[in-house]
Amino acid sequence: MTRRKEPLRTIEPGKVRMYVCGVTPYDSAHIGHGMSLTSFDVIRRYLEHRGYEVRHIQNFTDIDDKIINRANAENIDPDALTEKFIAEWLEQTRALNALPASHYPRATEEVGPIIEMVQGLVDRGHAYAVDGDVYFRVRSFPGYGKLSHRDLEDLLAGARIEVDERKEDPLDFALWKAAKPGEPSWESPWGPGRPGWHIECSAMSSSYLDGQVDIHGGGADLIFPHHENEIAQSEAYLGVEPFARYWVHNGLVRVGADKMSKSLGNFVRLKEIVDRGLGPAFRLMVLQSHYRAPLTYTEEGLLAAERGLSRLRAAADPSAAAIAIEDGESSPASDLAALADESQRRFHEAMDDDFNAPEALAVLFDLGRAINRARGAGQAPESIEAARVTLVDLAGVLGLDLQEVSDAPFADAAPFIDLLLRVREELRERREWALSDLIRDELGKLEVAVEDTPAGATWSQRRG
């Protein structure tokens, strides 16, 4: 609201009520949704890490024009359509290692409270009904525009859509829409109809978070009109101000110089990334830029993140052996332990400052390097363990699982690859390097990277 960072003071000490605008399940989610999901997941994880109890609500707006149109186009029931995409969303939530929300209310299951709220607004003079529609009377709410910092006259001047003549004022927006023939509808005091776009979030945040929320989140593209309208509805209805204490908006994903969006048709589906097993890399890519800033998406950037991730994974690998090198200047183990504490501190400092994940990640990369250096200097695994555990734990706070084994795509081929490597070991003992290198090179072309270590050859998947 103030467009500034502010210290977090919650309604109830130690507890955070967080509401994040979810998706309208009429199509597959794209990476913009993935970014939002990841950003707020990290915020939630960090708050929990800091000891807060977080009630996290994410809604599904499972009834609106787009859903109806799409369902008609595919000649299926709207419910069938939304079920499908809700299931897909939950699946991708898992694939991106985002914690599930505490509740996932759906607009269609909250029609009662929505009607109640609309009625309340009518009763209070903030809304009026016309031909089965109900509109919010924007001019009745003095604070309108305070989030997006617009004033009413500017909005009028910039209006680009045709004005519905039945509205008292062009700025008024629909709380309830009368049903057209064939559309899903619910009975209401104004006749059969369905909720307008913004009201579901107001109703759901009220009923699941006791009226007022601490953190209300969503993409930056929701600031206006969605969140502005939510504020108007909720504050006018509840008589509580502010309805949300902290508004948190993630930056939008860009493809090249442009924003990625459905309307521009330049979107990348989350599925395409998840199906390739690059979910974790996507998370790292998102975290490498601040949540408020726009994220430039490129395939190259995704693969770069995948490589960065393997670097962290390697440092976190408990089975990585120290490679003894006769180096007099190996630092004592206590230095590494001290560095682990220092990393802990820097990590918290970064995240305490408006969830600066890029900074926090830099700390992890630094710690990883120190661990590798210690191994290179031949330090005993026991003396490295504390730092290693710190690395794994802190990465976990960001939702990065460094110990995850991601050879799944090659699971079926594993026995054969192992066999090839055994043969190759034999060849290497006989110094038949041409042939052993051929095996390594050919496997490499199949994205199987072979590495010879003092403990024997290992392999792993490597992309790009």
Added chain:
RNA sequence: GGCGCCAUAGCCAAGUGGUAAGGCACGGGUCUGCAAAACCCUGAUCGGCGGUUCGAAUCCGCCUGGCGCCUCCA
């Protein structure tokens, strides 16, 4: 037209008054049969101009370029 944001090394990207994090890529080196991984070394004065200040990437003004919102959108 209104509101607002951004411009940092080849790419991505932190840093909002005290002298430029991190990742990826490139080059050199150590290690290796050769590689890979890992480690070491190497690179930017922060779009331009002017101002404030002992001191600015960081504050102010102007300019240039790009983007977003004002209409469905995470």
